[in-house]
Amino acid sequence: MAIDITISEVGPRDGLQSIEQIMPTDAKQAWIAAQHAAGFTEIEVGSFVPPKLLPQLADTAEIVSFARTLNGLQVAVLVPNLEGLERAVAAGAHRVTVPFSMSETHSVRNVRKTHAGMLEELARCATFLDTLTDEQRPVFGVALATAFGCTLEGPIPEDRVVRMAARVVRLGVDEVVLADTTGYGNPAQLKHLATGIWGTCGKDRMTRIHLHNTRGQGLANALMAVEVGFTALDASLGGIGGCPFAPGASGNIVTEDLAWLLESMGLDTGIDLEKLLAARALVQEALPGQPLFGFVAEAGLPKTG
C-alpha cells in the first residue's frame, strides 16, 4: 500500500546533536533498527561535521554503514559543506541535506558564510555530485533554514526566501526543504510562503518540511503543511533536543504525536504506533534522565472499541 505521508525521523541527528549525552553507537543502531521495524522508510542518522564540534555524531560513518543494511531504508545525513558531502558520499548516504540559513546573520554565526559564500559552496557541491555515477550520487537537498524567522534577525522577508529557493534550484539541487528552525512559523505564513516558493520552483521541488514546536504550534503547522500538499515531514522521537528547562519548548515536532495526528485523520504513514512507542522506551533507556516529550506517549492510544 502506498504511503500518504512520509515521516522522516531526524532524532538521531537533530535530537542527539542538541543534548549533552553521547549515545553509544550500538544504542543508536538499536534505535534506528527499532524505527525501521516500526515502518519508517527514512531516517536522518547523523551529520558529517567535524567531530570536535559535535562529538555526539562522531560515529556517523559507522551509523550510515549500519543503516544501509536495513531493507528499503533511505539513509539521510546532514552536511554543512563540500567536505561533509564528500564524507557522506564515501559512507554511502542515500540523501544529504545542506542547511542554508535564510538569516544571513545566523548563517555567518553558524557556519561563517554569507549568503554569497553559501551559494558558492552549494555550487561546488553540485559540481562534485556531477562527477559521480548514478549509484554513488545521493539525493541532494538544501534546507531553507530559519525561513520563518530568526532568533537573531527576527522576521525574514518572504521574497528573500523565495528568491534563494529559486537560486538553489538553479544550482542543480534536487530538493528544497522548508525549515522552521526556530519555531517561529504559523500556519498562515506556512501556506503563503510555500505557495510562493512553489510558484517559482515548481511543486515537485519542495515536498518536505522541517518544523519545530517552540511555541506549541508544531502540529498545527504540520496539519497545514499536509493540507497544502507537503508529503514528507521531519520529526524527532520524543521531541529529543527540546530544552530540559522549558519542557517541549524548542525541540522538533514529536514523531509519536505527528504519527498519531496523521493516522487518526486516516492518512497512511506506514508506521506501527505500538512499535514506535516501543522504540521510544528503548531510547529512554539509552538516554537515562533525558526528558522525552510528547502527549501520545503520556496519554496512551485512545480506546478503539
Next chain:
Amino acid sequence: MAIDITISEVGPRDGLQSIEQIMPTDAKQAWIAAQHAAGFTEIEVGSFVPPKLLPQLADTAEIVSFARTLNGLQVAVLVPNLEGLERAVAAGAHRVTVPFSMSETHSVRNVRKTHAGMLEELARCATFLDTLTDEQRPVFGVALATAFGCTLEGPIPEDRVVRMAARVVRLGVDEVVLADTTGYGNPAQLKHLATGIWGTCGKDRMTRIHLHNTRGQGLANALMAVEVGFTALDASLGGIGGCPFAPGASGNIVTEDLAWLLESMGLDTGIDLEKLLAARALVQEALPGQPLFGFVAEAGLPKTG
C-alpha cells in the same frame, strides 16, 4: 475593531474543577479581572453544581456577581440541570452551558441520566427560560460532550451526535457547542462532524468548540476549527486541569498558545499577549506548586524586529 475569533476562557471553571487546590475567591476575582484587562470578552467563571461535589466552585454566585461588574464581559457558567440553571439565572449569568454527553455510558455515570433523561431535563430548562424576561434570560447553550469519542465507550457514532444536536436545537436551545471532552478528536473528524451538524442545524447554531489537548492535537484541531468556520474557542489559562503526572496530557487547550497561534496568523482575538502572560503569573502565584502548561510562556514571544 471587530474580533475575528473569540477565545472563551474556561480556566476558572474547567481548570479549577479538575485540581485539588481551592483557589480563594479574591484570587479568582483578580484572575478574571486580569484576563478582562487583557481583552477577554467572555469568561466561564464557575459552575452551579452542588458544593459538596465541587467545593472548588462553591463561590460561583459571588464570582458571577463580581464578573458582572467588568465592563462588557460576557459572564458564562456551566450548569448540569434545571436546578443549576435556576441558580445561574438568580446570580445573573449571561450565558449558561449544559453538558450533554454523547456517550450514554458517560452520561449515566457522570450525571445519572440516560439520553432520554437528559433530553427531558433540557426541555424543562427551555420551559423555565421561556418564563423569563429578555433581560433575565441568559444565552442557553448545550455542549455535545464526548462528541469525538469517550474513554468509556470508545468511538461515538457521528450520526448519533448529529441526531442529538438536531433534537437539542428543536428543544429551543440557542446554541450547540461541539466538545472534545476527552481529547479524542482529530482535524479530519472535526471537519466531517461539524459539517454534518451544520447540515442539519444550520451554521449559526454552532459557532463554538471546546477542545482538549490530551494527545497533543489541540492546536491542530483549533486550526481546523477556525478554517471550517468556528468563531469561538474555549481554552484554559496554562492548560490548568491537565494531569500533573502526565504534563499537559489531559487539560484544555492552552489559552496563551491558542492566542499566539491565532494572532500570529493575523486573526484578531482582541487579546493583549503580554497582559495575558501577566495574568498567568498571577494565577501561578495563587496556585503555588500547580503545574501550568503551554509553550509560549516558556519560549517567550518571538523577536519581532
